[in-house]
Amino acid sequence: MTTRLLRPTDREDIAQRLLRSSAKASYDPLTEIDWDTPVNPDVYAIPPHRISLYGTQLWDQLSEAQRKELSRQEVASTASVGIWFESILMQMLIRHAYDRDPTTQHVQYSYTEIADECRHSVMFARFIAAMGAPHYRLDPVSRFLGRVFKATSNGPLTFSAALFVEELLDQMQREMMADDQIEPLARAVARLHVTEEARHMRYAREELIRDWPQRGALTRAYSRISLALVAARAADSLISPDCYARVGLDPKQARRAARRNPHWRASKIWFARQAVETFTAAGLMSGPAQYIWRAAGLIGHSA
Numbered sequence: 001m002t003t004r005l006l007r008p009t010d011r012e013d014i015a016q017r018l019l020r021s022s023a024k025a026s027y028d029p030l031t032e033i034d035w036d037t038p039v040n041p042d043v044y045a046i047p048p049h050r051i052s053l054y055g056t057q058l059w060d061q062l063s064e065a066q067r068k069e070l071s072r073q074e075v076a077s078t079a080s081v082g083i084w085f086e087s088i089l090m091q092m093l094i095r096h097a098y099d100r101d102p103t104t105q106h107v108q109y110s111y112t113e114i115a116d117e118c119r120h121s122v123m124f125a126r127f128i129a130a131m132g133a134p135h136y137r138l139d140p141v142s143r144f145l146g147r148v149f150k151a152t153s154n155g156p157l158t159f160s161a162a163l164f165v166e167e168l169l170d171q172m173q174r175e176m177m178a179d180d181q182i183e184p185l186a187r188a189v190a191r192l193h194v195t196e197e198a199r200h201m202r203y204a205r206e207e208l209i210r211d212w213p214q215r216g217a218l219t220r221a222y223s224r225i226s227l228a229l230v231a232a233r234a235a236d237s238l239i240s241p242d243c244y245a246r247v248g249l250d251p252k253q254a255r256r257a258a259r260r261n262p263h264w265r266a267s268k269i270w271f272a273r274q275a276v277e278t279f280t281a282a283g284l285m286s287g288p289a290q291y292i293w294r295a296a297g298l299i300g301h302s303a
């Protein structure tokens, strides 16, 4: 796997394959997904062991109905982060395409991916409402950092940050779509997203591995640190503390419990593991950046 990852395929050839696949398997979530069947309050929206408080004392205090409600709020929070990041990504891809030749296949694929992300954000927004949740807005610092990042990221940062968030959601959603105990709407959203994101991850991986060796030592050092900071911020923002208030818990106390929760810490490592593997193979994890990854709890033993 490592060898393949470090050798990019021909840029136009892979872009052409991705465009062909997009023409065959792209989905409109508004018509593909059944939005009319009411959400069943008696099932979980994510597997219980992926809920941030699973296994804690606070978890023991919650009734089964509250736990299921928390699963809906947490999946909605993750979808809110998904929309936040897709907005950042769409702008980064537009900037990527801006200076390049639109008659090339790889720039056309960039436009195609933007179109996919537009549909995904509408899908996530509908999904949040269907879960009976609010839009969980990120904190002002994350929003500010996102604003700076989407306006200034270079090639390696655009595609590594994209890959990090896409791999994170992919891990999470593959598990959801395979679990028939989970709310059908959550599984349908996960399935559609996983299908289209497979192409995005391939594109991001190829662009990253092609670009990275051409960068100087200074840009690489800066990109490694910036990527680690983005990954730390994105992973820490997945669950809004306001989710806890929706099931009657104190948000600050519950957030503290989640941050200390070994189950949740292991889950975050598991969500990040594919991205970490790619970045390690490509040389994006070395130097001081690895301390940020470790401090953020994104490398270690997963579950």
Ligand SMILES: [Fe+2]
Pocket (backbone or CB within 6 Å): 086, 116, 117, 120, 193, 197
């Ligand atoms: Fe997406």
Ligand SMILES: [Fe+2]
Pocket (backbone or CB within 6 Å): 117, 166, 197, 200
């Ligand atoms: Fe994507």
